Amino acid sequence: MNQKEGLLLVNLGTPNAATPKAITQYLTEFLLDRHVVDLPKLLWYPLLKYRIIPKRVPYIIKHYQKIWIEGSSPLLHYSQLLCNKLQQRLPNVQCELAMTYGEPSMQSALNNLSSCTKITVLPLFPQYSTTTTLAVIDKLNQLITLNQIIAEINYIRDYADHPSYINALYLQIKQAFEDQGEPEMLVLSYHGIPERYIHKRKDDYIKRCKLTTQLLIEKCQKNDINLPIEMAYQSKFGKGKWVEPNTSDVLEQLAKQGIKNVNVICPGFSVDCIETLYEIDGENRELFFNAGGKTFYYIPALNDTDLQVELVVDLLVNN
Ligand SMILES: C=CC1=C(C)c2cc3[nH]c(cc4nc(cc5[nH]c(cc1n2)c(C)c5CCC(=O)O)C(CCC(=O)O)=C4C)c(C)c3C=C
Ligand SMILES: [Fe+2]
Numbered sequence: 173m174n175q176k177e178g179l180l181l182v183n184l185g186t187p188n189a190a191t192p193k194a195i196t197q198y199l200t201e202f203l204l205d206r207h208v209v210d211l212p213k214l215l216w217y218p219l220l221k222y223r224i225i226p227k228r229v230p231y232i233i234k235h236y237q238k239i240w241i242e243g244s245s246p247l248l249h250y251s252q253l254l255c256n257k258l259q260q261r262l263p264n265v266q267c268e269l270a271m272t273y274g275e276p277s278m279q280s281a282l283n284n285l286s287s288c289t290k291i292t293v294l295p296l297f298p299q300y301s302t303t304t305t306l307a308v309i310d311k312l313n314q315l316i317t318l319n320q321i322i323a324e325i326n327y328i329r330d331y332a333d334h335p336s337y338i339n340a341l342y343l344q345i346k347q348a349f350e351d352q353g354e355p356e357m358l359v360l361s362y363h364g365i366p367e368r369y370i371h372k373r374k375d376d377y378i379k380r381c382k383l384t385t386q387l388l389i390e391k392c393q394k395n396d397i398n399l400p401i402e403m404a405y406q407s408k409f410g411k412g413k414w415v416e417p418n419t420s421d422v423l424e425q426l427a428k429q430g431i432k433n434v435n436v437i438c439p440g441f442s443v444d445c446i447e448t449l450y451e452i453d454g455e456n457r458e459l460f461f462n463a464g465g466k467t468f469y470y471i472p473a474l475n476d477t478d479l480q481v482e483l484v485v486d487l488l489v490n491n
């Protein structure tokens with residue numbers, strides 16, 4: 173039988189326009205998913221619709237507008253560029269992009285892959301989490317049942333400790349240091365999660381982030397990059413307790429302790445998005461300067477670089 177192979181890249185999702193309507197639609201779909209927020213629906217739905225969304229949308233719309241690239245959200249822009257480059261690099265594999273929330277939908281990507289007999293699914297989250305990766309797997313499994321898909325499906329659970337990923341991050345850091353000079357301190361900032369998910373769901377996300385950090389530090393030290401490296405968690409949302417330390421607190425403390433020059437990299441974000449371009453390179457940069465810091469450089473995500481393309485090729489080959 174003629175085997176046709178497909179690769180399905182899945183990222184989180186993002187508004188399709190920097191307008192109140194599009195942002196409302198995106199946030200509503202995303203935050204109603206029980207993988208993301210697990211409060212009882214009867215309580216959460218009215219709170220989200222009448223309190224959180226009306227407050228959040230006017231706040232983040234300005235941020236989205238500032239970072240918008242060529243008519244689209246950076247998350248979609250870079251994910252699409254990556255998918256296009258992978259298609260050129262792998263002419264015998266059909267490459268498709270989907271988002272867990274919004275467009276391009278997983279249903280449309282599966283329709284496009286309907287002639288494939290084997291599909292590898294790569295959630296673009298280097299560290300597994302029930303809030304992101306499991307949301308992709310559960311949604312896809314529902315669609316597979318609904319559409320009676322019989323192709324062989326392989327999921328890549330995560331790649332937090334994959335040598336090609338660690339090497340790509342290391343090379344991205346090395347390049348930044350060559351271009352900008354080595355800073356006094358490097359901060360690794362990962363997206364946070366509510367602390368209760370670690371125990372309630374046995375989410376091993378924090379373990380996976382710590383493993384990436386440990387391997388990256390070892391890789392840097394083996395290659396004579398010996399500056400102090402700290403890890404922290406960003407993007408806290410809502411009132412409950414999230415994992416710590418918080419990136420903003422760490423940066424503020426560093427500046428107050430007299431550290432003048434930092435670089436920040438966000439290893440958990442495969443492509444740049446509002447959380448890296450605005451929260452880190454906008455808000456946290458300003459906070460660091462206000463606390464006494466002098467130089468702040470955000471090291472870009474792997475995006476559609478050759479490093480990221482080759483990383484995905486390696487993940488596919490080893491699967
Ligand atoms: C309870 C709320 C949230 C959890 C849990 C959460 C986990 C989580 N998110 C990412 C990656 C991304 N999140 C992004 C945006 C974003 N995240 C939340 C909330 C939770 N995330 C919100 C409300 C938003 C929207 C922006 C905002 O209002 O601040 C994005 C970027 C999307 C974009 O449009 O650019 C990414 C990527 C991970 C990896 C993660 C858990 C590990
Ligand atoms: Fe998030």
Ligand SMILES: [Fe+2]
Nearest residue numbers: 407446447451
């Ligand atoms: Fe944020």
